[in-house]
Amino acid sequence: MSEPRQVTGWVSNVKILGKIAFIEVIDDLSLTPITIVVKKETNSELWELVSKVKLGSALKIEGKEPQQVVSKKGRELHAEEVQILAEPQDLLPIDVTGKTPASFDDYINYRYLALRLPKIRAVFVARSIIFQEVRNFLTSRGFLEVNTPKIVKAGAEGGATLFSVDYFGEKAFLAQSPQLYKQMLMCGVPRVFEVGPFFRAEKFSTTRHLNEGWGLDVEMGFINDVNDVLSLLEELVTHVNKRLVESMGDQLKSLGFNIIEDMKQFPRVTYDEALKILNSNGFDLKWGEDFDPKAEKFLGEYFQQQGTPAYFITEYPWDSKPFYIMRNGPQKSYAFDLDIRGIEIASGGQREHRYSELYRNLVDKGLDPNDFKFYLDAFKYGMPPHGGFGLGLDRLVMVLLGLQNIREAVLFPRDRFRLVP
Ligand code: 4AD
Numbered sequence: 001m002s003e004p005r006q007v008t009g010w011v012s013n014v015k016i017l018g019k020i021a022f023i024e025v026i027d028d029l030s031l032t033p034i035t036i037v038v039k040k041e042t043n044s045e046l047w048e049l050v051s052k053v054k055l056g057s058a059l060k061i062e063g064k065e066p067q068q069v070v071s072k073k074g075r076e077l078h079a080e081e082v083q084i085l086a087e088p089q090d091l092l093p094i095d096v097t098g099k100t101p102a103s104f105d106d107y108i109n110y111r112y113l114a115l116r117l118p119k120i121r122a123v124f125v126a127r128s129i130i131f132q133e134v135r136n137f138l139t140s141r142g143f144l145e146v147n148t149p150k151i152v153k154a155g156a157e158g159g160a161t162l163f164s165v166d167y168f169g170e171k172a173f174l175a176q177s178p179q180l181y182k183q184m185l186m187c188g189v190p191r192v193f194e195v196g197p198f199f200r201a202e203k204f205s206t207t208r209h210l211n212e213g214w215g216l217d218v219e220m221g222f223i224n225d226v227n228d229v230l231s232l233l234e235e236l237v238t239h240v241n242k243r244l245v246e247s248m249g250d251q252l253k254s255l256g257f258n259i260i261e262d263m264k265q266f267p268r269v270t271y272d273e274a275l276k277i278l279n280s281n282g283f284d285l286k287w288g289e290d291f292d293p294k295a296e297k298f299l300g301e302y303f304q305q306q307g308t309p310a311y312f313i314t315e316y317p318w319d320s321k322p323f324y325i326m327r328n329g330p331q332k333s334y335a336f337d338l339d340i341r342g343i344e345i346a347s348g349g350q351r352e353h354r355y356s357e358l359y360r361n362l363v364d365k366g367l368d369p370n371d372f373k374f375y376l377d378a379f380k381y382g383m384p385p386h387g388g389f390g391l392g393l394d395r396l397v398m399v400l401l402g403l404q405n406i407r408e409a410v411l412f413p414r415d416r417f418r419l420v421p
Pocket of ligand 1: 178
């Protein structure tokens with residue numbers, strides 16, 4: 001037996017076999033419970049206590065690890081002392097043994113209890129690793145982590161998805177993205193990133209849209225061209241996935257997650273090439289049209305068959321992209337998307353850094369340059385060529401774990417029908 005140690009956690013299963021009690025406890029951030037063993041003959045007082053312990057109770061246990069573990073789950077503690085810290089007052093609304101699945105909504109309504117289930121806990125452990133690795137990678141590349149306002153005067157991504165706020169009698173909005181601010185910062189620091197919430201008043205309900213999400217925004221100055229941005233994004237996503245697989249790939253696989261074990265080099269196809277692939281496979285899309293989810297799904301499967309779940313689509317029509325994107329000839333732009341498994345994860349591009357061209361872009365998109373004066377001013381004082389991207393972190397978690405619905409990747413999702421919990 002080992003030195004005595006302490007375990008704290010919640011009872012996720014109780015089995016009494018004759019004169020031995022096996023209490024499974026979900027402790028720390030582990031994905032498999034530890035089995036607490038109590039034998040009637042060694043400690044009858046303790047036996048009295050644990051034989052009545054309720055499912056879901058919070059316990060503190062002192063005990064020793066045996067030399068030989070009998071439990072299939074791999075970790076065992078022979079209890080010497082057990083304290084019941086809290087007991088459920090009601091029947092648990094979801095089955096924490098995981099034997100009877102709850103509804104999709106109940107896993108969200110009772111998220112705090114669902115987190116005791118290894119498969120749900122694993123998602124949020126993975127999410128935390130993904131967020132940390134994003135920060136590690138960008139910091140190691142000399143990017144400054146910044147924080148920009150979330151209550152703003154002007155929308156950056158179009159008027160249709162703005163939530164308005166009454167700001168002391170003045171009309172303001174919740175930020176759809178840090179776009180304008182991260183670009184303004186390019187006039188003072190060469191490379192920035194932000195991990196933060198964004199708000200989009202999208203009225204529809206899909207498996208990939210939220211009304212409040214977490215995004216990664218990156219902006220880099222002094223670029224040669226948009227390829228510098230594509231390369232950085234490719235390296236970032238590859239790094240994050242590699243670290244995720246190294247840290248918990250085996251556990252994720254054994255819990256049934258369809259992870260991406262090997263992220264190959266990302267193919268880069270132009271919008272025109274993607275359109276050709278689609279139209280030669282039964283689609284009838286006109287030049288300039290956006291790819292709908294059906295088309296995206298098809299492209300996802302097309303690239304999956306080639307063993308490359310992640311791919312870039314570049315040179316989008318300028319008309320389909322926001323005003324801040326640099327034009328590439330009369331009709332095209334330096335905008336790109338990164339799709340993984342048929343879902344758009346990030347969009348970005350090279351920005352227009354020349355004041356007069358940017359002013360013209362605003363007018364051409366039907367926007368009033370006066371509303372953007374604070375932003376435009378930054379382009380007067382030595383704005384270098386720059387580019388970057390916005391990446392949906394909730395979507396990244398979703399695709400790297402092979403989840404079907406973005407809500408599974410978020411603790412307390414905000415969608416059209418969900419404002420609580
Ligand atoms: O494509 P979006 O709207 O691009 C921007 O926000 C630009 N400022 C990016 C840039 O730097 N040019 O959003 C970026 C990403 C999307 O690719 C998607 O992954 C995610 O944010 N996203 C959403 N995720 C969940 N729900 C929504 N409603 C989302 N809207 C965008």
